Amino acid sequence: MSDIVIQARDLTKRYGKATAVDHISFTVSRGEIFGLLGPNGAGKTTTILMLLGLSDVSAGTVRVLDHDPVRQPLQVKRRVGYLPDTVGFYDNLTAFENLTYTARLIGMAPSERDSRISASLGRVGLADVANKQVGTYSRGMRQRLGLAEILMKDAAIAILDEPTSGLDPQATAELLDMIRGLKHDGVAVLLSSHLLDRVQSVCDRVALFQSGRIVLMGSVPDLARQVLGGGYHVDVEADGQGLANILAAVPGVRAVEQIGPGRLRLLSEGDVRPQAAAAVVNAGGQLRRLSVEEPSLDAIYSRYFQGQQVSHAA
């Protein structure tokens, strides 16, 4: 059995002469969190709608769980959960009633309906307010209710469009935790966002979109190596003679920068804290602080497009 649950090849969407999605190819496997990242209007939502069979495909092929979303949308949608950008529910109904309606649409057996709805509401922490009208819910609660719908569906793939937009930091953190929980259950998660930093922490792999194309794809450390030539910043605070040279010799370290008295910044390809600590101690230095800053997608993204502009200018 193949672990690949979503496979897109040369997927293209045209609106008249405008091309919204331009020959993109990617795969998503079980238990993987795949991020579609990029500015608004880069084609992320259009891609998602094509995966769900909600939008026609102009060219290329998509397979979702070995089904063609264009021809077999019901089979695809039965096993795929979708949390749209700014998800809406019927305000005059309670959370429980909203999910009951969805369960009926899915065709879930009445005998298991109530227990599955209660269980999923419990998992997203909405059990206490399950019988309140959704009209009284905050944005974060609505997003969680959307996740509950996906849990109730027992989906093999969860597609989340901008799940964190408009949420406060705490609600964001909670939601990202729940997304990790989905991954833990073996669900493939495809999420889109224009906020690079927010989602970088949960994504196993990301695809960076730019005007309908995927310009970069891979895990964040891979991209950092490709684009930033490293990407990890290790800050060392230590006293000792010639530490800069000693640290520069540590494998993986690309550059050493003096950022203050007794403070050095290493630019490295990975987390070199153990090696750096050993090098300082072996050289007789006194290590006071050691910290690492992982490469940020923001940095990768802006560096990548800086490079593009320079090459355009040249």
Added chain:
Amino acid sequence: MQFTLDTSKASRCRMPHEGFSWRGLSMGASQWFKGSTAESEGGESTGGRREGSPWHGLGAVFIKELSDNLSSVRMLVLEILMVLFGAVVVYLAVEQLRQGTAEDQFLFLRLFAPPGDSLLTFVTVISILVPLTAIGLGFDAINGEHNRRTLSRILAQPIYRDALLLGKFLAALATISINLVILWLMIIGFGLIRLGIPPSSEELARSLVFLLLTVAYAGVWLALAMVFSIVFRATATAALIALGLWLFFALLWPALSAPLAEVIAPPDLRYSMLGLQTPDTLIMQTTLSRLSPGTLYSQAITAILNPDVRSLGPLFLDQIQGWVRGAPLPLGQSIILAWPQTVALIAGTILLYVIGYIIFQRQEVRA
């Protein structure tokens, strides 16, 4: 790819646009209607038949919408209006009937359509309130889901758009039918108490046919309101345009059809000299006025509720030959008389529904 208006086929292939362009239809729609320009470039996905039943989820949508409709404040207001107006006009009719002698063979039918040319009859009240109710139930069917941002979430469930649209349509029609049946029962009961005689079986049959005709009439306005709810994003726009169109057909069109007919088929001087209407002009005027669903409906119910009515258009001398004066038509003959109008109302409903269906299928769901 062949595209036929057979709904069972059309519903299974959601993309009728290869080889058949509905561009003419789509041009008038607003900019969020982008489907028509999406041309497929080969690829295996084009023209394939969709798998799975288009009716999956229909029952769930129907039940949810019906309970929404029946419990909504909007429907409550319309119900109160209906009962209030109905009670007043039926009371007036009863009082009028009690003044006269009980010679009339169809006393109960006079409750619905009292003799004389009073405007305050049950039939006029119904022909105003039913379109209003239908528009009230349909104007936010699809754009309301869009604006609440529930549309994409619902369509991401394993159902086709067919189920959503048809479920909403049938639920609204069922809501109207339930109201009409209750109103009908109230009138029969009131008539029994105040008139003191039971209705004959023919009267019951005629008034039931009247109910069915009213449901068909409601269907036209409901389908029209739903088309607007699909085309226009703002619910207020959809409601206003539907109401505007209704006012146009109810008030302006009957007055416009005569001058328009004279332009299209100018009256013959030979007839005018004799003070007669030219047959061609008269026929054109009748045809034009029948473009209005209101005219069709009022003609059909006139035939059903007044057994004495023998013709709904111009009548020529040779057609009157053998006419037994004062003899009412049997129900079957009245139905035959109203049949063209009935078919036109049902056909109009189906046509408008299909137009809405096609536009909805080709619409982008994204916000």
